[in-house]
Amino acid sequence: MLFRRLFLCALLVGVASGLLHAALQRLQVVPLIAAAEVHESAASPAAPPHASHHDAAPAPAAAHEHTHERPHESIHVHEDAGAHEHTHTHSHDADEWQPADGLERTVWTIVANILAATGYALLMIPMLALWDRSRGGTAASWKTGLAWGACAWLATFALPGIGLPPELPGMEAAELRSRQAWWLLCVVCSGAGLAAWLLARRHVWAWRGIGAVLLALPFAVGAPQPDGDALAAFSGDAAVQMHLLWAQFIWATALATALYWLALGALSAVAVARWVRPLTRPGTLGGATLTPAMERAL
Amino acid sequence: MNAHPTSLGSLAPARTGSLFTQIAAALLLGAVMVYGVEFSASPVAHNAAHDVRHANGRPCH
Numbered sequence: 001m002l003f004r005r006l007f008l009c010a011l012l013v014g015v016a017s018g019l020l021h022a023a024l025q026r027l028q029v030v031p032l033i034a035a036a037e038v039h040e041s042a043a044s045p046a047a048p049p050h051a052s053h054h055d056a057a058p059a060p061a062a063a064h065e066h067t068h069e070r071p072h073e074s075i076h077v078h079e080d081a082g083a084h085e086h087t088h089t090h091s092h093d094a095d096e097w098q099p100a101d102g103l104e105r106t107v108w109t110i111v112a113n114i115l116a117a118t119g120y121a122l123l124m125i126p127m128l129a130l131w132d133r134s135r136g137g138t139a140a141s142w143k144t145g146l147a148w149g150a151c152a153w154l155a156t157f158a159l160p161g162i163g164l165p166p167e168l169p170g171m172e173a174a175e176l177r178s179r180q181a182w183w184l185l186c187v188v189c190s191g192a193g194l195a196a197w198l199l200a201r202r203h204v205w206a207w208r209g210i211g212a213v214l215l216a217l218p219f220a221v222g223a224p225q226p227d228g229d230a231l232a233a234f235s236g237d238a239a240v241q242m243h244l245l246w247a248q249f250i251w252a253t254a255l256a257t258a259l260y261w262l263a264l265g266a267l268s269a270v271a272v273a274r275w276v277r278p279l280t281r282p283g284t285l286g287g288a289t290l291t292p293a294m295e296r297a298l
Numbered sequence: 299m300n301a302h303p304t305s306l307g308s309l310a311p312a313r314t315g316s317l318f319t320q321i322a323a324a325l326l327l328g329a330v331m332v333y334g335v336e337f338s339a340s341p342v343a344h345n346a347a348h349d350v351r352h353a354n355g356r357p358c359h
Binding site for chain 1: 317320321323324325327328329330331332334335336337341342345346347348349350352353354355356357358359
């Protein structure tokens with residue numbers, strides 16, 4: 001069954017590329033997040049969005065709540081509902097479950113990387129399979145997979161990152177839902193725009209025009225931006241350090257995600273060529289009949 | 299993978315579900331998984347995947 005095979009291929013690709021991504025993050029990205037959280041913890045009691053929750057609390061207690069030592073022992077004492085009032089503005093509060101620092105947090109990061117990579121492989125592999133099928137079952141290879149991975153990196157990281165650069169913990173930003181909506185708009189438009197630009201075989205210049213419009217559209221709409229400086233919560237030496245960490249973080253995440261997407265694309269294409277193509281090659285499926293117009297559209 | 303695909307037992311169910319239905323189902327499952335890890339507002343999902351959301355450049359807080 002095609003679905004089962006797509007799923008098993010995605011799982012294989014997802015485990016391999018997710019583990020690779022987790023290893024790359026471990027080297028460069030996670031240490032920067034941890035360093036930013038130290039500054040975030042120090043700045044939080046005085047930071048405008050979070051300070052109001054602690055008006056009545058003595059300063060040392062407030063500082064303790066925002067440390068990222070993951071104080072599990074303090075979770076269990078806040079059983080009364082009143083203590084939960086302030087959880088939703090700052091998601092690091094101890095009231096909700098969170099993995100303990102160290103091994104538990106690392107394990108959940110690995111699991112989340114594998115789940116995300118498997119999810120993206122489940123998007124990448126079916127699209128590669130359709131593309132491969134539309135080219136007579138000869139197109140998918142590790143080389144074309146690298147190109148698909150590069151385009152996926154552009155569409156999911158680099159182009160959205162122009163409007164919404166990768167954030168470190170503690171940075172101010174516009175409202176979460178509006179940023180997620182713009183990110184989704186940018187990824188869909190970028191993916192469709194790149195596909196229109198690169199995959200068209202007929203009316204190529206018309207498709208390139210459509211592709212250019214799609215690529216420009218999210219930036220014409222504009223990404224939601226914070227009211228002030230993204231690092232307004234930090235002052236003095238912490239602000240200097242956070243600016244340095246942020247610059248390093250953008251480069252570290254760009255490199256790690258690029259290698260991850262190249263691996264995900266190449267492995268997906270190899271999986272399509274080996275295991276999916278026999279089920280999708282034109283004429284091999286009794287149930288699937290395509291009109292010539294549909295074949296051209298693919 | 300097989301020079302005679304019609305001999306594959308796994309081809310039999312393909313007649314009931316068309317190519318595009320199965321492709322669409324895989325795409326849908328992938329979208330749900332990505333949403334769960336990278337965008338779900340559930341605090342548990344957020345905290346478990348926190349570092350991955352930041353590392354992938356997704357809006358997180």
